[in-house]
Amino acid sequence: MPASVHLVIPCYRESGRIGPFLAELCExxxxxxxxxxxxxxDGSDEAERRRMRTLIDAQRARSPLLLEPLFLPHNLGKGGAVYSAWREEKSADWLAFVDADGACSAAEVLRLIQLARETPANTALFASRVKMLGRTVERDFRRHVIGRVYATLVSELLDIPVYDSQCGLKLVPRVSFERISPRLAVHGFAFDVELLAALLDSGCTVHEVPISWHETPGGKVHLLRDSWRMARDVWRIRQRRG
Known part of the structure; x- marks a missing residue:
């Protein structure tokens, strides 16, 4: 049997755009x-929760692989949402997450799952938005520039030569995650960086895999406000690593 994969989709006020992607993903x-x-x-208001429940129930009727959703009582942040589901899963070989907006297509998710099943033990796969032949990356110019600055900050402060720590598709062996789970403290948008650092520090190998990416409107990241918070979190991660 192929290695099992538990894929999480963190959502905060995403009922307006997750539907088509969720259907495509399940199919x-x-x-x-x-x-x-x-x-x-991730702790949206009651009206949003009802909309999401209706949408997911309709899709579950057609898709046995879609599990009962997890409704968090309070907003924990993207990392908190991902970790809440990952920590409940006790049997899958791989834990994964993908952003709800569909910027990373279902076909790319499948490709990385297939690649993970051929990957040596204790090796995580982080998708990466690298412009190259054979891959299409469509991003807002400002987001691209801030992303490059942020990646440089991560590389310099944490001594991790990563190209794209923030891409919204990652697959991690469950046993590797369980080894580092107690020390993960960042639940906001910088959680990817702490996850990366903790995996590497534990001896897990991390491979960046170039993917195609088509940015969609309606993202929840505020470029200036959240960039500052993410930079602050990177500094705190550095301090905790010693």
């Missing part, structure tokens, strides 16, 4: 076998 992943998908609703 694309069904033939792969051994994959489960779980939506985590």
């Amino acid at each position: 694309t992943l069904a033939p792969a076998g051994g994959v489960t998908v779980r939506v985590v609703e």
Whole structure:
């Protein structure tokens, strides 16, 4: 049997755009076998929760791989939403997450799942938005520039030569995650950086995998406000690493 994968989709006020991507994802992943998908609703208001419940219930009627959603009582941040579901999963070989906006297509998710199943033990896969032949990356110019500055900050402060720590598709062996889970403290948008650092510090290998990416409108990241918070979190991660 192929290695099992538990894929989490963190959501905060995403009912307006997750529907088509969720349907495409379930249809694309069904033939792969051994994959489960779980939506985590990260403490949105009651009306949004009802909309999300209706949407997911309709999709679950057609897609056995889509599990009961996890509704968090309070907003924990993207990392908190991902970790809440990952920590509940006790049997999957791989833990994964993908952003709800569909910027990373279902076909790319499937490709990385197939690659993970061929990957040596204790090796995580982080998708990376690298412009290169054979891959299409469509990003807002400002986001691209800030992303490059942020990646440089991560590389310099943490001595990790990563190109793209923030891409919204990652796959981690469950046993590797369970080894580092108690020390993960960052739950906001910089959680990817702490996850990366903790995996490397534990001896886990991390490979960046170039993917195609088509940015979609309606993102929740505020460029100036959240960039400052993320930079602050990187500094705190550095201090904790010693």
